[in-house]
Amino acid sequence: MMTQKEMIESTVQFINCNESSEEDFNQQALQLFRYHYQYNIPYRTFCSQKGKTPRTVKTWRDIPPVPINAFKDVTLSCCDPEQAEAVYMTSGTTQGIRGKHYHPTLDIFDRSMIKNFQERFMGNTDKIRMGILFPTEQEMPNSSLARYLKLAKERFGTEDSRYFIQNHKLDVEGLQKELRNAEVTGEPYALLGASYSFVHLLEELERGNQTFTLPKGSKILDTGGFKKQSKELELDEFYQLLSTYLGVNRSACINMYGMTELSTQLYDNGNQSVPAVKSGPSWIKTRVVNPLTGEEVAKGERGVIVHCDLANMNSVSTILTEDVGVEVEGGFLLLGRVEGTEAKGCSLAMAEFLKASKGLEK
Amino acid sequence: MREIAGYIPNIGEESFETKVLLFERNQETIEVEIPILTHEQMSRLIDKIKHSSRKVLKSFSVNELMNIIDEAIHRLLERDSSYRQKAEKVLPIVTGYDEEMIRLGLTSYLKTFRKHELQRFLVEDLGNPLLLDDFQPRVKGGFSKAFSPDLITHIWSGNVPGLPLWSFISSLLVKAGNIGKVSSAEPLFAGWFAKLLVEIEPRLADCFAVLWWKGGEEERERFIFQQTDIVVGYGGNEAMEALRSRIPITKRFLPFGHKLSFGIVSKTSLDSLKALQAAHLAALDVMRYDQQGCYSPHVFYVQKGGNVSPKEFARYIGHELEAFNRRFPRRKLSMAESMEMAAWKNKEEMNLFSNPNNEVLGNNQNDWTVVFEDSDLSLTPSSLNRVVKVKEFDHIEEVTKGLLMHRDYLQTVGIAASPSELFQWSHLLGSVGVTRMTALGNMTSPEAGWHHDGRFNVLDLINMVDIEASAEQLSEELAPYAD
Numbered sequence: 113m114m115t116q117k118e119m120i121e122s123t124v125q126f127i128n129c130n131e132s133s134e135e136d137f138n139q140q141a142l143q144l145f146r147y148h149y150q151y152n153i154p155y156r157t158f159c160s161q162k163g164k165t166p167r168t169v170k171t172w173r174d175i176p177p178v179p180i181n182a183f184k185d186v187t188l189s190c191c192d193p194e195q196a197e198a199v200y201m202t203s204g205t206t207q208g209i210r211g212k213h214y215h216p217t218l219d220i221f222d223r224s225m226i227k228n229f230q231e232r233f234m235g236n237t238d239k240i241r242m243g244i245l246f247p248t249e250q251e252m253p254n255s256s257l258a259r260y261l262k263l264a265k266e267r268f269g270t271e272d273s274r275y276f277i278q279n280h281k282l283d284v285e286g287l288q289k290e291l292r293n294a295e296v297t298g299e300p301y302a303l304l305g306a307s308y309s310f311v312h313l314l315e316e317l318e319r320g321n322q323t324f325t326l327p328k329g330s331k332i333l334d335t336g337g338f339k340k341q342s343k344e345l346e347l348d349e350f351y352q353l354l355s356t357y358l359g360v361n362r363s364a365c366i367n368m369y370g371m372t373e374l375s376t377q378l379y380d381n382g383n384q385s386v387p388a389v390k391s392g393p394s395w396i397k398t399r400v401v402n403p404l405t406g407e408e409v410a411k412g413e414r415g416v417i418v419h420c421d422l423a424n425m426n427s428v429s430t431i432l433t434e435d436v437g438v439e440v441e442g443g444f445l446l447l448g449r450v451e452g453t454e455a456k457g458c459s460l461a462m463a464e465f466l467k468a469s470k471g472l473e474k
Numbered sequence: 475m476r477e478i479a480g481y482i483p484n485i486g487e488e489s490f491e492t493k494v495l496l497f498e499r500n501q502e503t504i505e506v507e508i509p510i511l512t513h514e515q516m517s518r519l520i521d522k523i524k525h526s527s528r529k530v531l532k533s534f535s536v537n538e539l540m541n542i543i544d545e546a547i548h549r550l551l552e553r554d555s556s557y558r559q560k561a562e563k564v565l566p567i568v569t570g571y572d573e574e575m576i577r578l579g580l581t582s583y584l585k586t587f588r589k590h591e592l593q594r595f596l597v598e599d600l601g602n603p604l605l606l607d608d609f610q611p612r613v614k615g616g617f618s619k620a621f622s623p624d625l626i627t628h629i630w631s632g633n634v635p636g637l638p639l640w641s642f643i644s645s646l647l648v649k650a651g652n653i654g655k656v657s658s659a660e661p662l663f664a665g666w667f668a669k670l671l672v673e674i675e676p677r678l679a680d681c682f683a684v685l686w687w688k689g690g691e692e693e694r695e696r697f698i699f700q701q702t703d704i705v706v707g708y709g710g711n712e713a714m715e716a717l718r719s720r721i722p723i724t725k726r727f728l729p730f731g732h733k734l735s736f737g738i739v740s741k742t743s744l745d746s747l748k749a750l751q752a753a754h755l756a757a758l759d760v761m762r763y764d765q766q767g768c769y770s771p772h773v774f775y776v777q778k779g780g781n782v783s784p785k786e787f788a789r790y791i792g793h794e795l796e797a798f799n800r801r802f803p804r805r806k807l808s809m810a811e812s813m814e815m816a817a818w819k820n821k822e823e824m825n826l827f828s829n830p831n832n833e834v835l836g837n838n839q840n841d842w843t844v845v846f847e848d849s850d851l852s853l854t855p856s857s858l859n860r861v862v863k864v865k866e867f868d869h870i871e872e873v874t875k876g877l878l879m880h881r882d883y884l885q886t887v888g889i890a891a892s893p894s895e896l897f898q899w900s901h902l903l904g905s906v907g908v909t910r911m912t913a914l915g916n917m918t919s920p921e922a923g924w925h926h927d928g929r930f931n932v933l934d935l936i937n938m939v940d941i942e943a944s945a946e947q948l949s950e951e952l953a954p955y956a957d
Binding site: 153157182185402414415416 | 807809812813815816817820821823824825826827828830834838839840
């Protein structure tokens with residue numbers, strides 16, 4: 113059985129390797145499954161209940177996917193959670209319980225992020241001046257997105273790159289100055305942050321009737337959806353507004369799809385048309401399944417998205433999301449979250465019950 | 475196939491704006507066209523119904539009305555009548571429920587509204603049904619008559635086919651005019667029933683309407699409720715809250731919001747023979763309408779100490795659900811329902827880690843799920859669609875203790891217990907908010923005249939008008955023949 117050190121090394125190697133075939137991915141995934149089965153006890157229980165053991169799991173597709181909600185209920189970790197270098201938590205939920213993802217080392221998360229970001233966002237550019245619309249890692253130590261943006265800024269941002277959120281407030285004035293400055297100098301500029309912060313920015317610009325034309329080569333990266341933190345915009349409207357107010361072509365507006373429960377991000381190649389095709393690097397594979405049977409649905413049919421992320425070396429590799437998608441050429445389309453079911457009549461479904469009995473519990 | 479839903483009396487209009495709803499099941503599709511009235515049409519409709527309610531409907535005797543309803547029900551019960559055939563063909567496509575389940579469910583449900591059951595409804599609530607026709611002498615002295623409103627508006631839900639009949643028929647019995655808003659999940663049955671009534675008794679043509687508008691159209695609802703005497707609403711609590719906010723304080727609102735039901739099995743029914751039967755009945759309650767009813771069970775509390783243990787009983791139920799699934803396959807679930815169900819089951823499977831004595835049973839297709847739980851007796855809703863928990867207990871008090879906090883949500887309990895347990899347990903369950911005890915296997919078929927959520931079928935729809943004894947005595951003195 114592999115030790116943690118060996119598993120980390122093997123994972124790093126796999127991420128660094130530029131040529132990996134389907135078979136290589138399979139071998140790595142099975143090896144990782146054995147490791148999780150051995151050391152992640154709740155996951156082992158979960159798998160044996162489903163009759164899945166290292167003996168019966170023959171390909172990466174057989175690995176039992178864990179629903180993201182499980183990260184709230186049990187500790188899914190191969191290492192002692194106390195020993196973890198970082199714990200990333202999901203944003204609060206209706207019940208205030210947050211899912212936790214333990215990373216014994218951030219080395220893998222960082223490598224996964226950097227290699228992927230370089231390829232999908234930076235392209236041939238080494239450095240770009242950045243504005244970050246998100247709190248710093250110090251302000252949000254349990255946010256994997258804060259870590260991600262910090263890495264982006266440190267690794268790929270120029271010296272003058274800076275944050276424009278302080279105490280959870282958007283520094284609109286500072287940002288407008290920065291954008292005017294970019295217009296004047298002609299230096300390409302990148303704005304990165306949470307989708308809802310962009311909505312706040314757009315609202316401010318609309319109010320002040322301000323538009324910008326950022327220099328050629330400028331880019332935008334938004335992520336995470338609106339999370340009820342801002343008004344919900346239709347994707348098409350959102351990117352149209354970004355392009356109108358900031359003068360960045362929609363093909364340079366990249367959306368990053370990431371989750372606390374993953375260690376790897378997925379990207380599109382711009383949002384000229386929406387929904388845009390998303391895809392990830394060689395160490396993550398995505399399937400679209402029927403949630404009831406777990407079977408893959410036919411290409412082009414709607415289903416629920418399952419990711420197998422080999423950079424998830426300490427928790428579980430395979431995650432059942434709550435996102436609906438469709439597999440297409442070159443990746444998948446994200447069609448949004450599944451809306452909760454409304455009970456059709458007077459019967460009561462779980463979510464509503466919890467909402468109703470909140471405050472009753474003593 | 476295209477079907478016109480709803481029923482609109484003659485208000486001098488030939489054409490209405492319509493909305494088309496599309497339903498699909500097993501490659502069969504049906505388009506349901508449903509009229510939507512303009513404000514002005516709605517206004518005329520309300521006037522018409524109120525007028526006919528006063529002039530026509532109230533001139534019928536309650537016995538005549540019972541005969542008309544009885545006739546309509548019998549036509550729906552006859553397998554070869556055109557209405558029945560349409561219902562059997564169309565409802566499975568619209569609701570997604572299995573044909574056979576619909577057929578059996580309809581029959582058992584419709585039987586509740588035959589004449590002798592209708593009499594039961596009335597006697598149950600009024601004692602003397604003639605109160606609806608004329609002033610009747612009272613035991614206390616004096617006379618009373620039950621006066622009904624001119625207009626009752628019903629906001630129906632679509633979780634169980636035919637459900638609107640409860641309130642529709644109750645209102646007809648008390649001679650009230652009706653406007654029913656159907657749900658887009660099942661927009662047809664109430665309209666068929668209305669048409670059938672008019673076929674049988676054309677004089678009723680302008681006494682009711684069945685139509686649709688988008689739930690939550692505030693202006694429209696305010697306008698209608700302003701002119702309605704009573705609003706009966708079925709649906710989620712949020713929807714009920716919204717309705718309530720639009721109903722003037724002078725009007726009566728009868729909301730039937732969210733409810734939660736469960737079963738309870740005594741060790742007396744857990745010997746080797748009886749347990750099989752009990753599991754069959756429990757599974758039947760779970761299978762019927764895929765638990766979409768307020769009377770559908772979410773949990774079965776099973777007593778320890780019988781020959782068959784609660785854990786074994788859970789397996790029995792699983793076996794029965796598997797058998798039922800072959801005969802009455804579950805309807806096709808939406809993506810959201812599928813995910814919710816998968817998530818629910820996954821969560822239970824994860825819980826096995828901290829509760830190794832629990833058991834999660836199901837098949838690969840996730841057609842049903844039974845979870846056995848040995849330590850937690852709380853009442854929790856299942857994700858529906860044939861998903862149920864079995865929890866073991868020693869003493870009834872362990873079960874009732876945790877129920878009090880859910881008082882507002884409790885409704886039906888399916889019981890399998892000895893006579894002395896039945897009464898003792900019912901007493902305890904009633905005191906924490908349960909309003910209906912029924913036999914296991916019977917949860918989804920309430921008997922005629924049941925007290926829905928503890929209330930009355932017709933009593934809440936009428937006003938009692940009294941002639942006090944003093945008025946009668948005084949009148950005697952004023953008679954032309956007084957000595």
